[in-house]
Amino acid sequence: MKITKLGEFEELVLLTVVALREDAYGVEIKRELEERLGEKLSVGSIQSALKRMEEKGFLKSEFGEATQKRGGKRKRIYTATPYALKVLRELKEIRAGLWKSMPRLAHDLKII
Amino acid sequence: MQSSMPRPPEWPLRLLRFFIKKEYLEEIEGDMEEIFYDALEQEQSLPKARRVYILESLRLLRPVLMKNMSGFQPVTQYPMFKNYFKTSFRSLMKNPMSSFINVFGLSVAIGICLLVYTFMEYDYSIDQYHKNKNEVYLATFFATNNGATQQYGTTPRPLGELLRQDFGQVEKMCRVEDRNVVLKYEDNVFHERVRYVDPAFLQMFTFPLKWGAASSLSDLNTIILSEAIAIKYFGDENPVGRDMLMIFNDKIKKTFTVGGVAATFPKTRDIDFNFLINFENIRIAEPAYDINDWSQFQNATLIQVENPSDLKAIELKMEKYRVLQNAAQPDWAITSFAFEPLVTLHERAANIKDGIAHDYNVEGRIGMPIIAIFMIVLACFNYINIAIVSAAKRLKEIGVRKVIGASRIKVVVQFLTENIVVTSLALVMGIALCFFIFLPWFVKFTGWDLELRLLNQNLWLFLLALVFFTGIASGIYPAFYISRFDAVRIFKGSLQFGKKNPLTKVFLGVQLVLACITITAGVVFTQNNHFQNSRSWGYNQKDALYIEVPDKHAFDRMHAAMVRNPDIVSASGSTDHLGRTVSTTILHTPANQSYEVNQFSVDAEYIKTMGLQLVEGRVFRKDAESDKQTLIVNETFVKNLNLDKPLGQIFEIDSVKYEVVGVLKDFHTKDFFSKVRPAVLKLATEENYRYLSMRVKEGNGDETYKALQATWTEIYPEIPFQGGYQEDVWSSYFDSVDRSEQFNKVIASIAVLLASLGLYGLVTLNVSGRVKEFSIRKTLGAGIRNIASVILNQYAVLTIVSLIIGAPVSYWFTKAYLDMLFAYPMPIGYSGIVMALVILVLVLLAVLATQIRKVLKLNPVDGLKVD
Numbered sequence: 001m002k003i004t005k006l007g008e009f010e011e012l013v014l015l016t017v018v019a020l021r022e023d024a025y026g027v028e029i030k031r032e033l034e035e036r037l038g039e040k041l042s043v044g045s046i047q048s049a050l051k052r053m054e055e056k057g058f059l060k061s062e063f064g065e066a067t068q069k070r071g072g073k074r075k076r077i078y079t080a081t082p083y084a085l086k087v088l089r090e091l092k093e094i095r096a097g098l099w100k101s102m103p104r105l106a107h108d109l110k111i112i
Numbered sequence: 113m114q115s116s117m118p119r120p121p122e123w124p125l126r127l128l129r130f131f132i133k134k135e136y137l138e139e140i141e142g143d144m145e146e147i148f149y150d151a152l153e154q155e156q157s158l159p160k161a162r163r164v165y166i167l168e169s170l171r172l173l174r175p176v177l178m179k180n181m182s183g184f185q186p187v188t189q190y191p192m193f194k195n196y197f198k199t200s201f202r203s204l205m206k207n208p209m210s211s212f213i214n215v216f217g218l219s220v221a222i223g224i225c226l227l228v229y230t231f232m233e234y235d236y237s238i239d240q241y242h243k244n245k246n247e248v249y250l251a252t253f254f255a256t257n258n259g260a261t262q263q264y265g266t267t268p269r270p271l272g273e274l275l276r277q278d279f280g281q282v283e284k285m286c287r288v289e290d291r292n293v294v295l296k297y298e299d300n301v302f303h304e305r306v307r308y309v310d311p312a313f314l315q316m317f318t319f320p321l322k323w324g325a326a327s328s329l330s331d332l333n334t335i336i337l338s339e340a341i342a343i344k345y346f347g348d349e350n351p352v353g354r355d356m357l358m359i360f361n362d363k364i365k366k367t368f369t370v371g372g373v374a375a376t377f378p379k380t381r382d383i384d385f386n387f388l389i390n391f392e393n394i395r396i397a398e399p400a401y402d403i404n405d406w407s408q409f410q411n412a413t414l415i416q417v418e419n420p421s422d423l424k425a426i427e428l429k430m431e432k433y434r435v436l437q438n439a440a441q442p443d444w445a446i447t448s449f450a451f452e453p454l455v456t457l458h459e460r461a462a463n464i465k466d467g468i469a470h471d472y473n474v475e476g477r478i479g480m481p482i483i484a485i486f487m488i489v490l491a492c493f494n495y496i497n498i499a500i501v502s503a504a505k506r507l508k509e510i511g512v513r514k515v516i517g518a519s520r521i522k523v524v525v526q527f528l529t530e531n532i533v534v535t536s537l538a539l540v541m542g543i544a545l546c547f548f549i550f551l552p553w554f555v556k557f558t559g560w561d562l563e564l565r566l567l568n569q570n571l572w573l574f575l576l577a578l579v580f581f582t583g584i585a586s587g588i589y590p591a592f593y594i595s596r597f598d599a600v601r602i603f604k605g606s607l608q609f610g611k612k613n614p615l616t617k618v619f620l621g622v623q624l625v626l627a628c629i630t631i632t633a634g635v636v637f638t639q640n641n642h643f644q645n646s647r648s649w650g651y652n653q654k655d656a657l658y659i660e661v662p663d664k665h666a667f668d669r670m671h672a673a674m675v676r677n678p679d680i681v682s683a684s685g686s687t688d689h690l691g692r693t694v695s696t697t698i699l700h701t702p703a704n705q706s707y708e709v710n711q712f713s714v715d716a717e718y719i720k721t722m723g724l725q726l727v728e729g730r731v732f733r734k735d736a737e738s739d740k741q742t743l744i745v746n747e748t749f750v751k752n753l754n755l756d757k758p759l760g761q762i763f764e765i766d767s768v769k770y771e772v773v774g775v776l777k778d779f780h781t782k783d784f785f786s787k788v789r790p791a792v793l794k795l796a797t798e799e800n801y802r803y804l805s806m807r808v809k810e811g812n813g814d815e816t817y818k819a820l821q822a823t824w825t826e827i828y829p830e831i832p833f834q835g836g837y838q839e840d841v842w843s844s845y846f847d848s849v850d851r852s853e854q855f856n857k858v859i860a861s862i863a864v865l866l867a868s869l870g871l872y873g874l875v876t877l878n879v880s881g882r883v884k885e886f887s888i889r890k891t892l893g894a895g896i897r898n899i900a901s902v903i904l905n906q907y908a909v910l911t912i913v914s915l916i917i918g919a920p921v922s923y924w925f926t927k928a929y930l931d932m933l934f935a936y937p938m939p940i941g942y943s944g945i946v947m948a949l950v951i952l953v954l955v956l957l958a959v960l961a962t963q964i965r966k967v968l969k970l971n972p973v974d975g976l977k978v979d
Binding site: 025026027042043044045047048051052063066067069070071073074075076 | 136138139140141142143144145146147149150167168171172173174176177
């Protein structure tokens with residue numbers, strides 16, 4: 001595969017979007033990720049990752065419903081494109097492959 | 113209900129709306145609100161939720177999310193700027209006349225700014241080269257007299273020594289006394305002024321020595337010279353070790369050995385010296401000098417502390433000295449002491465009376481920057497006006513640029529760049545003008561040794577600031593004005609350029625007003641000079657001579673010799689003399705109020721000899737013992753003390769009662785820069801005669817003067833002659849009035865030149881823009897009257913309005929300036945303003961006439977061929 005230009009943080013956000021499905025909008029993604037990572041994230045970092053990935057064709061988005069809490073402003077729901085899913089899968093395989101070669105390395109290290 | 117809900121703060125939202133891309137706004141705004149209310153729901157406090165909101169908003173300002181701000185485009189700007197420079201030069205070359213006016217005007221203004229900068233820099237660096245300038249302080253005191261509190265630079269005699277003994281913080285102390293002596297070396301005899309100082313003087317004022325050692329000052333028999341003095345007596349050779357005879361007075365003489373010669377003093381100095389001798393010598397020169405006398409003052413006391421913060425502690429404990437002084441000298445009761453640091457001494461010198469530091473440049477410090485700003489403003493207005501009109505010729509270029517894709521900001525940047533190019537060009541010329549013309553001229557007539565130090569870092573910072581300020585101030589309006597036009601309308605030709613813009617007219621009006629002010633100033637300053645020169649001195653200064661004598665013996669011999677001269681009408685003796693020496697004394701009224709007045713101790717003939725005019729009462733009677741307790745006062749005295757019937761009033765001076773017997777018309781004891789102060793005349797003790805003044809038969813002044821000199825040299829070959837014409841006592845004052853007139857005239861002429869050049873450029877451009885119209889008029893048979901009236905009409909209303917505004921402004925401005933400079937300013941009449949207005953209108957008409965002539969000579973066919 002080609003180099004996908006998908007950063008580590010972007011990959012995490014992308015995976016969260018996939019996991020959240022129809023709930024995948026800004027604040028929810030932030031909440032989910034914060035919980036999983038165990039650290040605070042800023043709206044800015046999430047938003048910029050989302051916009052960048054949308055530009056690169058990993059994400060599509062459309063307006064969702066508006067709530068009172070949001071001051072009547074609509075949510076933007078993000079969904080992963082098939083291309084994104086493909087890339088994610090590929091990345092996972094590459095990683096898995098790499099992990100397979102790991103024990104030997106670990107063993108070598110132990111000897112030292 | 114909605115209103116009671118807590119709301120997130122407003123401003124971050126506005127920030128977001130301004131910076132974030134429109135298409136993202138709804139989503140992001142919603143997210144932010146949700147975050148805010150989430151934070152509240154999690155039972156966080158409102159301030160904390162707000163803080164979170166603000167922080168998150170700021171973190172949203174990322175390049176990915178932000179609008180594409182024009183001007184922040186990441187593309188390199190270099191080629192565009194290269195193009196701007198190219199077009200700048202091309203358009204400069206295309207209109208050489210208006211470019212010359214712009215560049216020349218700006219460069220003159222910049223040259224003057226530079227001159228002013230050099231002057232200010234010189235002024236602020238005076239006495240700043242002493243290494244201990246922050247630790248050395250001059251002891252001063254405040255005293256209240258005539259109801260006003262004044263700071264004095266002198267100190268009671270014992271103060272210095274006590275300060276040194278009582279305060280551990282006082283590292284060094286130096287007393288200063290200045291005295292006149294006669295100095296003799298071989299056959300050279302001169303009157304000189306020497307400084308008695310403690311040896312610490314040269315450690316506090318770090319003047320380097322050219323020869324000898326500073327420590328030699330602790331030797332009582334040593335003298336230290338300035339370089340100029342060393343050259344005067346010894347030429348170029350090293351005089352260390354030579355002996356000089358100092359004649360303190362008739363009986364007391366002492367030989368000093370030269371112990372050192374100071375290196376050339378820096379130009380930026382105020383405090384310096386001619387001769388330094390050890391302070392203890394004052395006991396030899398004046399056996400009666402009592403260093404412990406609290407009632408007497410000495411010229412200066414300086415202290416040096418280790419740390420400037422120590423001074424607070426010292427100032428707090430000055431009270432005991434005040435008590436001592438007040439007991440000894442109730443007439444000059446000190447109200448408080450203060451210490452003035454050397455670093456700001458020169459700046460503050462104008463406020464400190466009788467201090468060792470002087471300030472002759474107060475007016476300069478205020479006047480010069482005003483002049484500089486005025487010039488820059490004038491040049492900028494020239495530029496603005498010409499730029500707006502000449503832009504008409506560049507509309508197509510702007511149109512093309514806009515069509516190709518230049519945004520408005522780009523056009524503005526282009527014009528500002530062009531401006532900076534022009535200003536930089538002007539800067540180079542300005543530096544040259546200042547360096548080769550203005551500065552040498554200024555130095556020549558002020559005598560101040562200013563220099564433009566081109567390697568000075570501050571100078572370049574100043575120049576940089578000047579270029580940017582001028583470039584942007586003069587360019588910002590034309591740039592925004594020109595860049596506003598629609599490309600389509602430019603090409604369609606439907607643009608009514610400049611006609612509907614009231615600001616253009618306002619600018620031209622302002623320029624006329626400025627021109628009006630400068631011309632008025634020039635005219636009024638000239639008038640004022642005549643006024644000052646012809647001002648009455650209050651007595652007859654013509655045909656009067658005076659000579660200074662060392663003592664009564666000399667006076668008698670000179671008097672006896674001179675009264676035999678048939679040309680002398682009257683001769684008199686005095687302790688003080690008009691224009692030379694005046695004493696101040698404290699006078700007590702019967703109601704026991706005290707006033708500080710000028711006192712002249714004179715003989716009975718003095719009033720007649722000097723031609724002082726009696727208003728009321730009588731003069732002193734000759735040989736009348738009873739008149740020893742009478743006073744003759746001046747009008748200011750009567751006025752200031754509110755005396756209805758001055759004659760017969762009794763006043764007390766030094767516990768002796770005096771009766772007022774006469775009132776004199778006000779007379780000037782000092783030059784016209786200072787106001788007439790209340791003065792009293794009383795009879796002098798003959799022992800104290802120090803001046804012989806003489807009235808000479810009209811027209812015989814020169815011969816008598818020569819006779820006077822000859823007589824003196826005959827009687828006292830060893831002591832140099834010190835006397836002169838009464839008319840010359842203020843020659844330096846009249847020189848300085850002449851100089852300031854000359855300066856103001858030159859400045860005014862330059863300003864008038866700038867203003868008329870500006871008008872010329874403007875009118876020329878305007879007329880050449882209407883060449884087609886005039887050609888059509890001419891073909892249709894328009895004659896000189898029609899053409900002239902068309903051109904004149906355009907400026908008539910504007911000129912009239914500007915002059916109506918300009919006249920009072922000029923009046924006010926010149927009046928304020930004169931009031932600031934002179935104690936007795938000329939009352940400004942209408943003549944100055946009227947003359948200025950006439951000159952201005954003539955200049956305008958001359959400018960218009962050249963253009964009308966040009967149009968008349970124009971061949972209509974050529975005019976119609978344009979474009």
